[in-house]
Amino acid sequence: MKRSDFAWVVGGPQGSGVDSAANLFAKAAAFGRLHVFGKREYYSNIMGEHSYFQVRVSENPVYSHGDMMHLLASFEAETAIRHSWDVLPDGGILYDPKVVDTNIERVPALEPEVRTHLFKRLNAMSLPLTVEGVLKAAEADGVCLFPFPYDDLVEELKREYPDTDAKVLKRMVNTMSVAASLRLVAFPFEFLEKSIQDVFKGKTKAMKMNIQAAQMAYDFVSEQGWDFSCHLTPGTTDEKRIYVNGNQAVSLGKILGGCTFQSYYPITPASDESVFLEEHENFPLTGVQEEALKWVRNPGNPGKSASPNGRMGSLLVLQTEDEIAAIAAATGAALAGARAATATSGPGFCLMAEGLGWAGNSEVPVVVTLYQRGGPSTGLPTRHEQGDLLFAIFAGHGEFPRIVLSSGDLEEAFYDSALVFNLAEKYQMPVIHLLDKALANSNQTLPYYDLSRVRIERGALLNEAPSANGYQRFQFTESGISPRIRLGTPGCIFYNTGDEHTPEGHISEDPENRDRMMEKRMKKLDLVLKEIPSKDKFHILGDPDGDIVILSWGTPKGAIREALEVLREEGHRVKFVQSRLLWPLPAQELKEVLEPARLRIAIEQNYSGQFAGLVSQHTGLRFDHLIVKYNGRPMSFNEVLDALRHILSGKSSKKVVLRRGH
Amino acid sequence: MKRSDFAWVVGGPQGSGVDSAANLFAKAAAFGRLHVFGKREYYSNIMGEHSYFQVRVSENPVYSHGDMMHLLASFEAETAIRHSWDVLPDGGILYDPKVVDTNIERVPALEPEVRTHLFKRLNAMSLPLTVEGVLKAAEADGVCLFPFPYDDLVEELKREYPDTDAKVLKRMVNTMSVAASLRLVAFPFEFLEKSIQDVFKGKTKAMKMNIQAAQMAYDFVSEQGWDFSCHLTPGTTDEKRIYVNGNQAVSLGKILGGCTFQSYYPITPASDESVFLEEHENFPLTGVQEEALKWVRNPGNPGKSASPNGRMGSLLVLQTEDEIAAIAAATGAALAGARAATATSGPGFCLMAEGLGWAGNSEVPVVVTLYQRGGPSTGLPTRHEQGDLLFAIFAGHGEFPRIVLSSGDLEEAFYDSALVFNLAEKYQMPVIHLLDKALANSNQTLPYYDLSRVRIERGALLNEAPSANGYQRFQFTESGISPRIRLGTPGCIFYNTGDEHTPEGHISEDPENRDRMMEKRMKKLDLVLKEIPSKDKFHILGDPDGDIVILSWGTPKGAIREALEVLREEGHRVKFVQSRLLWPLPAQELKEVLEPARLRIAIEQNYSGQFAGLVSQHTGLRFDHLIVKYNGRPMSFNEVLDALRHILSGKSSKKVVLRRGH
Amino acid sequence: MVTDTLLKPRDYKTDVFVDWCPGCGDFGILTSLHQALWELKKKPWEVVIFSGIGCSGKTPHYVNTYGIHTLHGRLLPFATGAKLANPHLTVIAVGGDGDGLGIGAGHFVNAGRRNLNLTYIIHDNGVYGLTKGQASPTLKKGVKTKSLPKPNIQMNVNPLLMAYSSGFTFIARGYSYDVPHLKELLKQAIQHKGFALVNVLQPCPTYNDINTREWFGERVFRLEETDYDPVVTPDTGEDELKKRRGQFIEKALEWETRIAIGVLWKDLTVETYEERIASRIPTYLDAPPGIRPVCDPDGKPTADIRSILDSFRVT
Amino acid sequence: MVTDTLLKPRDYKTDVFVDWCPGCGDFGILTSLHQALWELKKKPWEVVIFSGIGCSGKTPHYVNTYGIHTLHGRLLPFATGAKLANPHLTVIAVGGDGDGLGIGAGHFVNAGRRNLNLTYIIHDNGVYGLTKGQASPTLKKGVKTKSLPKPNIQMNVNPLLMAYSSGFTFIARGYSYDVPHLKELLKQAIQHKGFALVNVLQPCPTYNDINTREWFGERVFRLEETDYDPVVTPDTGEDELKKRRGQFIEKALEWETRIAIGVLWKDLTVETYEERIASRIPTYLDAPPGIRPVCDPDGKPTADIRSILDSFRVT
Numbered sequence A, B: 001m002k003r004s005d006f007a008w009v010v011g012g013p014q015g016s017g018v019d020s021a022a023n024l025f026a027k028a029a030a031f032g033r034l035h036v037f038g039k040r041e042y043y044s045n046i047m048g049e050h051s052y053f054q055v056r057v058s059e060n061p062v063y064s065h066g067d068m069m070h071l072l073a074s075f076e077a078e079t080a081i082r083h084s085w086d087v088l089p090d091g092g093i094l095y096d097p098k099v100v101d102t103n104i105e106r107v108p109a110l111e112p113e114v115r116t117h118l119f120k121r122l123n124a125m126s127l128p129l130t131v132e133g134v135l136k137a138a139e140a141d142g143v144c145l146f147p148f149p150y151d152d153l154v155e156e157l158k159r160e161y162p163d164t165d166a167k168v169l170k171r172m173v174n175t176m177s178v179a180a181s182l183r184l185v186a187f188p189f190e191f192l193e194k195s196i197q198d199v200f201k202g203k204t205k206a207m208k209m210n211i212q213a214a215q216m217a218y219d220f221v222s223e224q225g226w227d228f229s230c231h232l233t234p235g236t237t238d239e240k241r242i243y244v245n246g247n248q249a250v251s252l253g254k255i256l257g258g259c260t261f262q263s264y265y266p267i268t269p270a271s272d273e274s275v276f277l278e279e280h281e282n283f284p285l286t287g288v289q290e291e292a293l294k295w296v297r298n299p300g301n302p303g304k305s306a307s308p309n310g311r312m313g314s315l316l317v318l319q320t321e322d323e324i325a326a327i328a329a330a331t332g333a334a335l336a337g338a339r340a341a342t343a344t345s346g347p348g349f350c351l352m353a354e355g356l357g358w359a360g361n362s363e364v365p366v367v368v369t370l371y372q373r374g375g376p377s378t379g380l381p382t383r384h385e386q387g388d389l390l391f392a393i394f395a396g397h398g399e400f401p402r403i404v405l406s407s408g409d410l411e412e413a414f415y416d417s418a419l420v421f422n423l424a425e426k427y428q429m430p431v432i433h434l435l436d437k438a439l440a441n442s443n444q445t446l447p448y449y450d451l452s453r454v455r456i457e458r459g460a461l462l463n464e465a466p467s468a469n470g471y472q473r474f475q476f477t478e479s480g481i482s483p484r485i486r487l488g489t490p491g492c493i494f495y496n497t498g499d500e501h502t503p504e505g506h507i508s509e510d511p512e513n514r515d516r517m518m519e520k521r522m523k524k525l526d527l528v529l530k531e532i533p534s535k536d537k538f539h540i541l542g543d544p545d546g547d548i549v550i551l552s553w554g555t556p557k558g559a560i561r562e563a564l565e566v567l568r569e570e571g572h573r574v575k576f577v578q579s580r581l582l583w584p585l586p587a588q589e590l591k592e593v594l595e596p597a598r599l600r601i602a603i604e605q606n607y608s609g610q611f612a613g614l615v616s617q618h619t620g621l622r623f624d625h626l627i628v629k630y631n632g633r634p635m636s637f638n639e640v641l642d643a644l645r646h647i648l649s650g651k652s653s654k655k656v657v658l659r660r661g662h
Numbered sequence C, D: 001m002v003t004d005t006l007l008k009p010r011d012y013k014t015d016v017f018v019d020w021c022p023g024c025g026d027f028g029i030l031t032s033l034h035q036a037l038w039e040l041k042k043k044p045w046e047v048v049i050f051s052g053i054g055c056s057g058k059t060p061h062y063v064n065t066y067g068i069h070t071l072h073g074r075l076l077p078f079a080t081g082a083k084l085a086n087p088h089l090t091v092i093a094v095g096g097d098g099d100g101l102g103i104g105a106g107h108f109v110n111a112g113r114r115n116l117n118l119t120y121i122i123h124d125n126g127v128y129g130l131t132k133g134q135a136s137p138t139l140k141k142g143v144k145t146k147s148l149p150k151p152n153i154q155m156n157v158n159p160l161l162m163a164y165s166s167g168f169t170f171i172a173r174g175y176s177y178d179v180p181h182l183k184e185l186l187k188q189a190i191q192h193k194g195f196a197l198v199n200v201l202q203p204c205p206t207y208n209d210i211n212t213r214e215w216f217g218e219r220v221f222r223l224e225e226t227d228y229d230p231v232v233t234p235d236t237g238e239d240e241l242k243k244r245r246g247q248f249i250e251k252a253l254e255w256e257t258r259i260a261i262g263v264l265w266k267d268l269t270v271e272t273y274e275e276r277i278a279s280r281i282p283t284y285l286d287a288p289p290g291i292r293p294v295c296d297p298d299g300k301p302t303a304d305i306r307s308i309l310d311s312f313r314v315t
């Protein structure tokens, strides 16, 4: 590990500002031209349960979180108690000296099982069952302890802001912990200042107070003359960069990709996306051409709509009463011409199965953004898993075509969020964009998105009634794709039904028509496989000629990439196939890239290795090893690396279960 | 084909009594000690659309329907128009001479596509576009025509029953068509009389009128001296037999199997089962022992409940507001100790996905009887398909254990309907009993069920609070099965949650506990595979040493069995593996029975060969041929036979699509 | 290609075989709908009919407009999506009582909260027709129709009261055998700016032998022929409002001996959902989601996200 | 092993960490429930608490009785199944307003049709708490809580009116900061023979900064301290019934300046679902589905299906 690769963790009870602290820290580093990767862990709770954030910083791109921790920033007992154990020997712990005497018994949110575990450890070391005991244990490992008297500094601040609410002042501990941390690693204050300015843009008073608090904390640490071996140096890149999380990346892709309608029902970790979209429901348009859609403009107000050029556009967000309604409304909107989507997670997706089938049967382009989280059932609602793949592929009774596309990181997620609408409209079928909690709640610095890469294709959507007589919505065609019109298109009508139907869209139980319709619909999947470019089917990373091949999909990508960088240095030639088009499965192409390897390893974040099984079924190839994880915490690159090393050593069992993380 | 194998078809508009006619005919044959198999085809409609019933009769067991038709009984134009084409050369058509001039144009329920098709055929033969034209076409093929003047006979009957409603009299054409048919094949009247007596038990007047109508029709045909080469001779067996349909077989199995609670929401083809159960909600009990459950008896009425011996028992049927509520209510009932089930079809099952996951996560024994029908979406609501297999296996987000068991015929369906409750309770997981429309709406003569074969096993259900302290509902045990108590058990409490949980059932996000719980639940599937006897995993039929193997599941069983009988006569040695336990998949055992064959053929009633794919995935074996069907009509044994012959001739394509049926 | 010339009432019919039972009340509703559309001079393509599943659910196939036959109980969310995507469409939802008040009750309630400008026609026959006559949510407790093995064990809901509690701004009851009256109700409902319910008493001769044509015939009376006033305007005072509400509830509940048909409630004080959106999204009515150009002819996106994206810039 | 000796109110608590926000109204509801159970002398195992998903949904884990934390919006069907399987259980359903009136509204309505003897407590906080404060179905239109980016665009439903239209026979409103009063309401609801709703006004200090403790404090008043009479008995005459209904509706709707808490409706004229079943299934209460012995100790089924099977005999 390079020294410049630095991992900072901040923790605290939910609702106490941990996220803001992490954001300040990460942005400071990012403004300092470093790469940042941030991962958030939290309970299904609003206030009081423990949450924490790891921010990894490096001059090189970081794609994942790691198991190491160089500096732990805490401002109450629980964080110190939970995380001190994991600080690296040379690392440090920033803590509030006020809490050292806190008895572990008296930390209510600690689970009984965690408590018992701690008692055992401390008793074995004959240390007191208090924060102090825990810190002592760390110190014994070579960890530096940095007692930081938050209350004193808050008091000091209060003197300058006597009229400020005590609660608001208390919140300053977040900023202080960040400032203190940055001073410990000798990172220039100017970037923190910039970060605060950015985060508190428009809130002058708060900005000022935070800068001051930061300065005080920074100065306090300077005065201590503490010795800490980790240093963080600003980078030098002149790359144009953004810092976003998964929900934001997806939202941005949707807006750019022409999504005009999103329905949703609140659910973790999907709904932040919809809230973001609603906040940005109005945005400017460019390059709007005079169009053939005059007929639909407000008939009562024709003048006003003569040219929408230079006007604002919008994306309408609808909060529905449940997810059944969410997919139904999105489908209805798609029928009326909207690029329509809905976003949800597993429990909500369960309720969409029937609607999905209707859209598949009626060939409606509707996008479902599915953020997987820990299942089954309510499961681990705020934790991570990739357990919904086979459900996404087979949800809904009977057989109908759909596309399942997965993105591996925040870069892909953006472009894919636009791409899925093209796929939906070109192939006239529902598209499930399969994401997950790790993606939703990770932040990353990325090159500024290349907006010119996004192109919109609406497939066989006609803006006007076809001039030929007898428009048939489900006309049999060679490709299986029938020209589509919007509800309301003048001079035309059509019918849809969930029943099997004639080309006109009327109910039909005729067996011959049935066979043809079924084949028309299902054969569109062949077209998908034929037309979708290879880069959207899978990426080949690592060593393209490696004789060891790893197959994975979705967010393990980051951890695998980093692990492979190390393995390459260690002389291993490993090819990494990151699958993106999961359904229909490009079995032939996958077979070609997987077959030559002497060792095949599948990696995914679920219990049974769902994708590996699917690929085996369709390619006939077996995997020598399956690395899985299902404890709700994303894979760190270290544990992937360790598992791979073990496999390469020839000593590993066939199935490897990763179990790290808190 | 043996001559004694006779196929009779009756058709008519829905609601006109076609089913009653078929029932009368079938029961007459059954009372005549013959084997009967009846298949019903109908539209998603209450009145007016065409429906028909094929009744196959033979001295040997019949397991399926066939493509042949020896005698078509019609009493209006549409049936003659649709079905005459399919009567065998030596066969006959009973029709109403009144309708011969009916123009095909004027039959409203004929689909435009069917009409066009008929016009083409008739025009090519230069025949008029009327019923007469159609009949002429049949006659040209050697079919005998039997004009039967229904109206005259109804008039005659009216004279004897002058006060009877015209509608009721009109209904007599059904009975007449049956009587006339039976006379044509020279079947003794006594059995028809018995059949009428049976069907109209308790309705003396109707019984009398029907017998009279039957006698008149029978006599009328006698008088005509028509020559018809098909004869049906009563059988001689003294086997004790029943004649049931699928919904009834399942209901009977449920009652016997100790089901005490069934929730449902109306849906074709499942709800007839629930209606049957509701009609039979009270039934006698035998052998009830004094039990340890006194605590739950009506506290206000302790005396009355002292001994339930010799009393009535019941099965409570609850009609819910939707299928979400249906599975939730069944799960709630199971928690309180009921053997609880719900019955549905694809669209309803879609709505159960989330509830299924909850039951899986909380280890609740709940049974879902899933009658598959033509999908996707509303699809072909009254037609047949086996398209829901993978959905049944993967429904619900995340991963949790479930059992999917499929029955191949009405014999299995009965015993399995009791068995599934044992599986659910022993392994504490949801069980999906996968059936289909063909089974629901087929009737068959069967040996009287062997009630002594059914044994009830309730697994680790405790009737009283365990004496040990600290009952934990999800206690970690070696087998993964934890002792279960009913809600309300005195001296105890427990918790359930859809979240990941501690052994006590409280929410837990701890990663270690998570891994253990996940493994506890999932490993129960290994136990299932270990303990379930081989006969419940699959049946081996045909030639156990055959070097050709057929793999199938569910109702194609009947058609395959009959086809194999013929193939055996033709000298082919074919083994037939009829899978029953579909999930968890007994991959090892399947591999053993499938691997040795030189030719592997999979047969199922869906588009993509879902089960074949699953078996390939888990065994690594490929199938040389896949025979599928998806036009909504069950496979006839003839088309299966033809497809197999073609395969055996070496000239068949890999995938064979069956397309017969109306 | 559908033409807009010379439309006659029967031009609103299709040539799809109408497969309802003889004497079914659904016919009267269909005829009323054909006539209402004709009298309102709606062009076929200006109208979209959404339906659920049931006998009633087949309606769109019999009307010469856009027709979307959705899922059981889900017609309102489908219709909501389409209407929001193009608020200039005339959207009519048609479904059964089981569909709308049983499995779909949650959507019924929550659609009421929006007051979208759409019309909802319920075929209230007391049974689940297409699944052979099980009790629907409007069937009274203790009633045993010929289709039921035992008397109905559940109580009924009152659709009009439910509509009121959910926020519907137009609540009417029609009778399928009074076509002239029902046609007028449908016209008013379609013209009402807001969410309009027309609950139609629809005899099902096949399964419901209790609430038959005869049974209704003796009971229904036209509210328009009384002095009942259903209208609430911004000028209606608090006391007057209470009075209206009181009489609405009594008329909605009246059943055993007399059943009022007509408009029972018409609230003109509530802005539509479309209006509320338009106040947040100024371009909404001009360029609604179904229409807004999302790209130029080369496929270049029209949405300019640079300012949003810039807010995430760090270098 | 749970003992039944020496129960004190705090014996109804569990030692699970209660992770609601400081000042959350949920605490008051929990305390009231603990006290009500204690005062009713319920043994822990006689009671089952079902909940949905939300902050409120965590309640069963905090009560020392059987506790079943179900799915979002589905607590009523789960509870219904358990209660039907063993009608001697005391079943209490506890859920959020989003849970019960949004996603669960269909179950709410249809459970009302049954009048099972169970108690339903709604935590009415105007927001989806656990998903960070989106508007719930009880939030008034135009209200902008601090959690909302824009003012609420949908109208609200009135839970009490909905309960009335759906057939609930006991309808009460409580306030989570008036614990003594709420405890009494809960006791009455549990003792009521039939389906009882207690809708509890529950401030959510974290997300709903409009309907706060202060806001409610100025408005709520106890109905018991007025001459309001909610009870309807078989002796209540038609006019009296109309009057009761009228006053119920006005009290249910009153909100902006005064909010009544207490029992608003109590109908003693409707038989419970259990009673209806018992009249069809004579053995129901003695040997309900959860209890009825299904086999003898050897596993031999007790159901004797021979007479049914014989009806299918042909030879």
Ligand SMILES: Cc1ncc(C[n+]2csc(CCOP(=O)(O)OP(=O)(O)O)c2C)c(N)n1
Pocket: B265, B266, B267, B268, B323, B347, B348, B351, B378, C053, C054, C055, C056, C057, C072, C095, C096, C097, C098, C099, C100, C123, C125, C127, C128, C129, C130, C131, C136
């Ligand atoms: C999810 C789902 N469950 C069940 C069904 C089966 N089903 C078809 S029609 C129908 C009921 C129709 O009753 P109603 O809505 O009152 O309409 P009607 O036939 O009386 O017009 C049902 C339950 C279905 N199509 N989908």
Ligand SMILES: Cc1ncc(C[n+]2csc(CCOP(=O)(O)OP(=O)(O)O)c2C)c(N)n1
Pocket: A265, A266, A267, A268, A323, A347, A348, A351, A378, D053, D054, D055, D056, D057, D072, D095, D096, D097, D098, D099, D100, D123, D125, D127, D128, D129, D130, D131, D136
């Ligand atoms: C099917 C489904 N959709 C969405 C969610 C996400 N979810 C969890 S809690 C909640 C809302 C809770 O609001 P409310 O019912 O009012 O309870 P409160 O938290 O306010 O007590 C939602 C939508 C879920 N668990 N399941």
Ligand code: SF4
Pocket: B046, B047, C019, C020, C021, C023, C024, C025, C026, C055, C056, C125, C129, C130, C203, C204, C205, C206, C207
């Ligand atoms: S079953 Fe009833 S509702 Fe359906 S078509 Fe027939 S009469 Fe009409």
Ligand code: SF4
Pocket: A046, A047, D019, D020, D021, D023, D024, D025, D026, D055, D056, D125, D129, D130, D203, D204, D205, D206, D207
């Ligand atoms: S978010 Fe609101 S309802 Fe939930 S615990 Fe916090 S204060 Fe209570």
Ligand SMILES: [Mg+2]
Pocket: C054, C096, C097, C098, C099, C123, C124, C125, C126, C127, C128, C129, C136
């Ligand atoms: Mg109905």
Ligand SMILES: [Mg+2]
Pocket: D054, D096, D097, D098, D123, D124, D125, D126, D127, D128, D129, D136
């Ligand atoms: Mg709430």
